[in-house]
Amino acid sequence: MAIQGIGRVRAxxxxxxxxxxxxxxxxxxxxxxxxxxxxxxxxxELLGEARRETPAALPELSEIEIIRHFTRLSxxxxxIDLGMYPLGSCTMKYNPRVNEFVARIDGLADAHPYRPExxxxxxxxxxxxxxxxxxxxxxxxxxxxxxxxxxHGEFTGILLVRAWHESQGNxxxxxxxxxxxxxxxxxxxxxxxxxxxxxxxxxxxxIDLEALERQVDxxxxxxxxxxxxxxxxxxxxxxxxxxxxxxxxALLYMDGANMNxxxxxxxxxxxxxxxxxxxxxxxxxxxxxxxxxxxxPVACKAFLEPFLPTPVLVRRGTSQVSESRPGAPGxxxxxxxxxxxxGRVRAxxxxxxxxxxxxAYILANGPDGLRQTTEDAVLNANYIRxxxxxxxxxxxxxxxxxxxxxxxxxxxxKGVKTGDIAKRLIDxxxxxxxxxxxxxxxxxxxxxxxxxxSLEELDLFIDAMRAIAREVEEDPELVKSxxxxxxxxxxxxxAAARKPVLCWRAEAKA
Amino acid sequence: xxxxxKSPAEREQMIAAIGAASxxxxxxxxxxxxxxxxxxxxxRQQAESEIISYFRAAGAKNATDYVSFLGAGAYRHYRPVVIxxxxxxxxxxxxxxxxxxxxxQGTLQAIFEFQTMIAELTGMDVANASMYDGSTGAAEAVLMxxxxxxxxxxxxxxxxxxxxxxxxxxxxxxREMPTALVGxxxxxxxxxxxxxxxxxxxxTAAVLVQSPNFFGVIEDIPAIADIAHKKGALLIVSIAExxxxxxxxxxxxxxxxxxxxxxFGVALSYGGPFCGVIAAKEQYLRQMPGRLAGQTVDxxxxxxxVLTLSTREQHIRREKATSNICTNQALVALMATIFLTVYGKxxxxxxxxxxxxxxxxxxxxxxxxxxxxxxxxxxxxxHEFVLQTEEAPAAWSKRLLDEKIVGGIELSRxxxxxxxxxxxxxxxxxxxxxxxxAAKVLAAAPVEA
Numbered sequence: 004m005a006i007q008g009i010g011r012v013r014a015x016x017x018x019x020x021x022x023x024x025x026x027x028x029x030x031x032x033x034x035x036x037x038x039x040x041x042x043x044x045x046x047x048e049l050l051g052e053a054r055r056e057t058p059a060a061l062p063e064l065s066e067i068e069i070i071r072h073f074t075r076l077s078x079x080x081x082x083i084d085l086g087m088y089p090l091g092s093c094t095m096k097y098n099p100r101v102n103e104f105v106a107r108i109d110g111l112a113d114a115h116p117y118r119p120e121x122x123x124x125x126x127x128x129x130x131x132x133x134x135x136x137x138x139x140x141x142x143x144x145x146x147x148x149x150x151x152x153x154x155h156g157e158f159t160g161i162l163l164v165r166a167w168h169e170s171q172g173n174x175x176x177x178x179x180x181x182x183x184x185x186x187x188x189x190x191x192x193x194x195x196x197x198x199x200x201x202x203x204x205x206x207x208x209x210i211d212l213e214a215l216e217r218q219v220d221x222x223x224x225x226x227x228x229x230x231x232x233x234x235x236x237x238x239x240x241x242x243x244x245x246x247x248x249x250x251x252x253a254l255l256y257m258d259g260a261n262m263n264x265x266x267x268x269x270x271x272x273x274x275x276x277x278x279x280x281x282x283x284x285x286x287x288x289x290x291x292x293x294x295x296x297x298x299x300p301v302a303c304k305a306f307l308e309p310f311l312p313t314p315v316l317v318r319r320g321t322s323q324v325s326e327s328r329p330g331a332p333g334x335x336x337x338x339x340x341x342x343x344x345x346g347r348v349r350a351x352x353x354x355x356x357x358x359x360x361x362x363a364y365i366l367a368n369g370p371d372g373l374r375q376t377t378e379d380a381v382l383n384a385n386y387i388r389x390x391x392x393x394x395x396x397x398x399x400x401x402x403x404x405x406x407x408x409x410x411x412x413x414x415x416x417k418g419v420k421t422g423d424i425a426k427r428l429i430d431x432x433x434x435x436x437x438x439x440x441x442x443x444x445x446x447x448x449x450x451x452x453x454x455x456x457s458l459e460e461l462d463l464f465i466d467a468m469r470a471i472a473r474e475v476e477e478d479p480e481l482v483k484s485x486x487x488x489x490x491x492x493x494x495x496x497x498a499a500a501r502k503p504v505l506c507w508r509a510e511a512k513a
Numbered sequence: 514x515x516x517x518x519k520s521p522a523e524r525e526q527m528i529a530a531i532g533a534a535s536x537x538x539x540x541x542x543x544x545x546x547x548x549x550x551x552x553x554x555x556x557r558q559q560a561e562s563e564i565i566s567y568f569r570a571a572g573a574k575n576a577t578d579y580v581s582f583l584g585a586g587a588y589r590h591y592r593p594v595v596i597x598x599x600x601x602x603x604x605x606x607x608x609x610x611x612x613x614x615x616x617x618q619g620t621l622q623a624i625f626e627f628q629t630m631i632a633e634l635t636g637m638d639v640a641n642a643s644m645y646d647g648s649t650g651a652a653e654a655v656l657m658x659x660x661x662x663x664x665x666x667x668x669x670x671x672x673x674x675x676x677x678x679x680x681x682x683x684x685x686x687x688r689e690m691p692t693a694l695v696g697x698x699x700x701x702x703x704x705x706x707x708x709x710x711x712x713x714x715x716x717t718a719a720v721l722v723q724s725p726n727f728f729g730v731i732e733d734i735p736a737i738a739d740i741a742h743k744k745g746a747l748l749i750v751s752i753a754e755x756x757x758x759x760x761x762x763x764x765x766x767x768x769x770x771x772x773x774x775x776x777f778g779v780a781l782s783y784g785g786p787f788c789g790v791i792a793a794k795e796q797y798l799r800q801m802p803g804r805l806a807g808q809t810v811d812x813x814x815x816x817x818x819v820l821t822l823s824t825r826e827q828h829i830r831r832e833k834a835t836s837n838i839c840t841n842q843a844l845v846a847l848m849a850t851i852f853l854t855v856y857g858k859x860x861x862x863x864x865x866x867x868x869x870x871x872x873x874x875x876x877x878x879x880x881x882x883x884x885x886x887x888x889x890x891x892x893x894x895x896h897e898f899v900l901q902t903e904e905a906p907a908a909w910s911k912r913l914l915d916e917k918i919v920g921g922i923e924l925s926r927x928x929x930x931x932x933x934x935x936x937x938x939x940x941x942x943x944x945x946x947x948x949x950x951a952a953k954v955l956a957a958a959p960v961e962a
Contacts, residue, residue, distance in 0.1 A: 023626050023854055034593065034860040036867055040945040041874035046760050046866055049873065050893045053731040055762045055862075059634045063857040070595060073851060076619035077604035080611075084603030097516050098607050101561050106782070107597070110572025115583045116784030117922050118575075119914070125574030126783045136555045151645035151785070152840035154827070165687060174687075190827035190837035196687035199832045237542045267553055268540055274547040284840065288516075292600075292844025293620035294610040294804065295643065296786035312683075346683035350586060350648035350676040351784025359568065366567065369558025372514035378536050379517055382527055385539055389531045402542045426615070435613050440828075457518035458527065489615040491817040496614075499809035499821040503798065505639045506629040507808075 010463045011432045020075040024507050027062035033069055060509065079490055080293070081434045087460050091406045091437035091449025092185065092233060094263045094285035096380075099367060102288065102360035111359060116351040120336045126355065127335035130316055133362040134300075137281060140373070141259075142272025143302035147311045149353040153260060156280025156299025157191040157227070159312060162345040163278055163303055164225045164254050165195055166310040170343065171252070175224035179253075181210060183234060183441040188227045188258060197224060204443050208234040208399040210244055219251045229258040230271070233441040233449070234399050235384065235406035237264070245275025254278065262286040263453065264381060264405035267374035271302075278303040287361035298357035309343040314352070379454035380405040383461060387450055390465045394472040398444050405453075411446035414475045419482050421446045424471055426493070427485035431467035514558070580947045581919040582875070584897045584938025585727070586647065586674045586753045587784060588776045590864075591942055593855045596778045596848050605847060610804070610840070614819045620843065621818035624806035627790075627850040634853075634861075635752070635770040636763030637792035641803040642820075643846040644789030644838065647773025648677040651721060651751045652684035653802045653836055654771040654791055658719035658747040659690065660800045660835065661768075667692045667719045668712045668746070670704045672726035674753055675927035681721070690718075702730040702889025702899065710740050717746040724750055724764060725757050728936065729872075729897025730889050738766035747797075755849075756940075757895040759856075759865025769793045778852030779845055788845040799825060802836030865895075867941040872896035875939035875948045882956040888934055897938045899924065899931070904958045906935050912954050920951060 046054050064072070081088070088095035106112065114126050134146050150156040161178065168174045178192035181202045189199045202218060205211035209232060219226075226248055231237045238244060245255045257271050257279035263286045265271070271279050283289045283298035291297075303311070320332030330336060337352070368376060381404050388397070388407040395409035411421040425435030425448070437449035452461060474482050486492070519527075524536070533539060540548060559567070581589065600606065604619060611617030611624075624642045631640035644650035655667050667685070669678055671694050678694075685692060693712045696705050704722055713720060720741040724732035734750060741748040750764040752772040764770060775787040793801060799822065807821035827834040856864055876898040880887040884903035902909065906923045913920045921935030928934070939948065 022622065022629075023850075024629065027857075029858075031857075032860065033595075033855045033857065034864075036860075036863055036941065039867055039870055041870050041948075044866070044870045044873050046869060049869060050731065050761065053762050053893045055758070055760055058858050058862050059630075059758065059763075061630060061633065061853050061856070061858045061861055063859065064854060066595060066855070069851065069854050070599070072854070073599045073605075073623070073847075074602065076622055077599070077602040078619065079617075079622075080604040080608045080619040081613070081616035082604045083607035088607075088609065090609055093609055095607075095609060099516060101564055103601060103606070105565060105568035107780070108568050108572040110575040110577040111568065112780040112782055113577070113589070114575055114783040115581055115589065115781050115919075116587050117583050117585055118579075118581065118919055119910075122576045122579065122914075122919070123783070125571035128574070129568070129571050132556075136553075139554050151649065151842075152838070154837040154839045155645060155649070158837060162683070162687075185839075186827040186829070186831045186834070187837050187839050189832035190830075190834040193832040193834075194684075194837055239542055239544055241547070242544070267549060269543045269547050269549050273549070274544075282840075290606045290844065291609045291840075293605055293608045293617070293623075293847065294843030295841040296645075296843075296845055297840035298786075313679075346686065347676060347679040348649070348683055349680060349785075350646060350674065354785040355783040356780070356786050363564050363568070366556055366559040366564050367516065367561070368514060370552035370555055372517075372558050373553060373555075375514050375517060378539075379519060379524075381539050382524065382531075382536060385531050385533075386527045402539070404539075404542070425613070429613070429616055434609075434616065454517055458523045460518075486615050490618060491615055491811040491815050492813055494614045494811050494817045494819050495809045496819050496821065499807040499819050500824075503639075503805070503821055504808040505625070505798075505805055505821075506632045507625070 017075055020072060022507050023062045023072055026064055026068060026072065029063055031063045031065050033064055033066040086432055087456050087464050088434040089436045089450045089452050091451040092260055094451060094453055096288055096453040097455040098288055098290040099364060102363045105363050106356045106359045121330060124334060127316060129362055130358055131335055133358050136365050137300055137302060140266055141279060141302045142270025144305040145308035145311060146300055146302045148300045148358055149312045149349050150299040150301055151349055151354050152295065152297035153280060153282045153299045154187040154191060155348060156301045157187055158194060159301045159348050160256055160278045160280055161191055161195040163307045163310045164256060166345045167307055168224055176222040178224055179218055179226040183208060183232055183443045184227060184229060185258060185260060207401045208232060208236055208443060209238050212240055212243055215244060215247050219247055219253055221251060223251060223253040225254040225256045227256045227258060229260055231261045231264045231404040234408045235403045236401045237404055241274045260285060261405060264377065266377045267370060268377050278307055283357050283361040288364040289357045289360040296354050296357060298354040310345050312346060312348050313341045313344045314339045315341065376454045383452040383454060383456055386461060387452055387465060391468055394469055406449060406451035408444055409448040410444050411448060415446055417475050417479045419475045419479050421448050423483045423485065427471050427482045428467060429486040430488045433464055433467060579917045579919050582921050582937045582939060583919055585922050585936055587781050588754055588940055589781060589942055590756060590776050590940055592778050592780065595855065596851045599851055600844055600847055605844065611820060618817060621806050623847050623850055625808065625818050627846045628806060630850060630853045631790050631792050634758045634763065635772060635792045636765035637770050638795035639798055640790055640792035641801055641805055643841040643843060644791055644803055645842060646787040646789040647751060647753050648680040650771040650789030650791055651677050652681045654749045654769045655681060655719050655721055657769060657800050657802060658749060661747060661797050662718040664716050664718035665690045666716045667721060668695055668717055669721040670695050672697045672704060672728060673721060673723040673751055674727050677751060701891035702728040703732055703892050704737060706736055713740055713744045713746055715744055717744055719747045719749050721749045721751060723753060725754055725895040728889050728899050729894045731761055731893045731895060734764045735766050754895060756865055756868060759861035760869060761895060768797065774849045777849035779848050786842055786845050788842045788849055800835060803838050803841060864941060868896040871939040871941060871943050872898060875937060878948050878952045879955060882952055884958060885955060896940055897936055899934050899936055901934045905933060909955055913951060916950065916954055918951050
């Protein structure tokens with residue numbers, strides 16, 4: 004491939020790797036149980052007809068084969084640890100290794116959720132400190148850590164909105180959602196029983212205040228707003244937005260997906276937000292892990308606190324505890340007696356392992372580190388914007404925060420689309436940016452570098468993007484058929500969906 | 514700050530390149546009155562060694578050296594070392610959702626293997642890439658059944674995990690989808706079939722049961738399926754203890770299985786992250802929530818994997834999506850996949866049989882103590898059992914704790930009618946010595962006048 008070599012190296016060769024089932028042969032083992040120290044039982048006798056007759060056809064391999072299988076698979080992935088991963092809206096920042104270390108500490112990793120609270124004070128103190136840090140960072144009054152991910156947080160937040168409106172006598176009927184929003188927002192509103200009403204963005208990609216004023220009425224429960232927006236722009240009229248909503252009794256929900264632009268620099272609680280969710284796997288560095296687990300805490304103002312999911316963490320000897328249970332004053336405990344609560348959104352207390360990691364990140368940063376992190380994230384995005392705005396179309400000229408959205412307008416004239424440019428970035432050793440989102444930008448290229456990129460890595464990325472822009476002019480086919488350097492070439496997604504093959508079947512082997 | 518890869522000079526260089534006077538200029542778009550002018554009131558920046566000390570102290574405060582007979586939806590099993598070695602590879606740990614298939618074949622193939630193993634274990638045709646956990650998975654399964662059948666009522670067994678039922682209620686409360694609760698047979702602990710038969714109507718979308726149920730009792734799935742199916746309702750079987758499938762017959766009569774796969778190599782971690790998963794008969798595939806990995810070919814005919822059928826999902830379908838789920842539990846599903854590969858076809862059965870044996874010994878030994886008896890003896894169990902004592906559990910719990918043993922959990926918290934009844938669990942990691950020690954403490958009730 005005749006592309007300029009900028010900082011790229013060829014990968015080592017390894018053997019190809021089939022499916023784990025194809026490597027199985029009967030009698031191989033990777034486990035050994037200790038001798039049974041109680042009398043063996045006859046499963047057929049104990050279980051009768053409930054006994055499994057045909058064993059599940061799980062693979063049979065030795066330990067070295069398992070290590071090699073999954074290690075080889077891992078080498079087919081791109082990852083933050085390998086290079087820049089500028090997926091807009093996803094905040095692919097460095098995942099500190101001490102987070103992983105502390106999440107596996109004895110006493111935390113092996114704590115059963117129903118152990119007596121007297122034996123769980125250590126983990127409860129961790130949860131309590133994280134809650135207090137997140138309340139301070141968001142400027143809100145109360146929080147629940149129960150939601151398992153961002154969309155689950157949205158669900159919880161809108162349930163709070165609904166419960167509050169019901170307590171005022173009318174649940175109301177609709178949620179306003181800007182056309183630039185994440186798909187989870189309208190999906191969430193629908194699940195909570197609300198009609199979704201679209202709010203068209205203004206010429207700057209922000210909220211159109213006149214349209215908002217027209218559309219907010221006595222049946223509007225809330226506006227779900229991402230701030231900074233999905234084009235990376237801070238809603239400078241945010242308080243006006245809140246005022247318009249509040250004047251009609253509607254609430255302001257903030258999708259905290261882009262909180263990495265604000266931590267230590269501005270607080271949603273100060274600019275009129277009533278309820279919001281955070282993504283610990285974005286802003287607070289817990290790993291994405293190939294799609295999860297996440298954690299989606301929901302922070303709210305005091306008037307929504309009575310509706311938080313049960314249980315909530317409280318300290319004995321304070322007015323928050325409704326009942327007297329055995330235990331020392333000052334001990335933390337779970338309070339279940341919450342008559343106005345929206346109920347549970349998940350069993351137990353949330354993705355606790357993620358709480359530990361997020362707190363480790365906050366402690367590693369402190370107030371100065373978090374502020375510097377935000378500044379660097381915004382600096383990196385603006386640097387990329389400055390260095391690419393002459394070759395890629397910038398649909399909105401408004402000042403960027405932590406991400407910048409270009410469009411493929413100029414390249415599309417040559418028949419090359421945002422998706423092609425994204426695939427070509429792979430050949431240059433980078434993960435693509437977010438493709439075709441937000442929907443208000445045709446051919447969107449959404450770039451979020453995060454604070455974790457050095458100047459050197461940013462310059463390599465910029466060089467790659469500029470080189471691709473040149474290729475579009477000189478040899479568009481090269482870009483349209485990318486990637487050229489990967490283990491597999493472009494995959495047939497249409498065939499995958501037309502006749503789905505979702506499981507391996509033994510007969511398919513022949 | 515040690516995670517930030519820039520020198521002060523480089524920052525200045527970049528600010529100059531942008532043409533800004535200072536970093537503050539980049540934040541001027543935020544109205545001055547909302548710019549945060551002070552330091553956040555959070556702990557100061559800590560050294561790595563301090564962070565480790567803080568969490569070690571928290572772990573120690575939790576008390577680590579207790580024997581535990583707790584189960585109830587969160588199970589302690591041995592976790593093979595290779596699981597953490599492999600999931601901590603940065604290529605798995607720090608990769609995003611595999612939307613760019615060419616550079617995420619590792620994650621995609623691992624998901625495909627996970628889906629295959631879950632389908633095989635549960636006796637279903639297809640399985641998704643994961644849900645948040647067993648509780649939300651069960652609620653999503655009920656919503657899925659409502660989409661499939663076009664009906665709007667559900668029937669749930671009282672023997673489903675109480676917290677799963679609470680989550681179900683939360684999910685359904687604003688949808689005008691009433692849920693009827695069906696009780697359990699006092700002798701067997703199984704779903705009361707006559708009551709179920711009466712509760713299921715032509716309007717019922719789904720019957721939700723759990724097996725092994727919250728009392729550890731294995732339900733009569735074929736009989737329950739008959740009752741559901743004859744009225745045209747779907748049967749959803751929730752499985753909170755996945756290891757049971759090594760020795761317990763899979764619920765092949767079910768239409769949807771919602772499983773919590775935490776037992777497959779996932780740490781207890783005070784209740785999360787765990788790993789839900791939904792499996793189903795193939796004809797319901799298009800109503801399934803969550804991500805799916807599918808096999809396909811590349812331009813050159815090589816086998817490869819992609820995320821597929823995404824027109825069900827929120828990023829395409831928005832308010833008409835099957836669910837709002839986006840992030841799932843991918844890395845935890847990878848743990849489960851590795852666990853199942855380590856144990857394999859023979860190992861998962863042997864492991865399940867060890868659990869069966871430990872629990873059988875524990876149930877017999879504990880119930881042989883004066884004043885103690887087993888409830889629900891009329892039906893098969895896996896590794897949990899309900900013990901009823903004459904002495905109040907609060908009293909013997911305290912004596913057990915003095916011996917550094919955490920006994921069973923009191924059921925009256927959720928089932929007021931089950932007085933002095935506790936739910937015990939004995940997995941393969943419990944030893945005979947520990948069971949005998951617990952029995953001795955139970956037997957040592959102070960003699961009262």
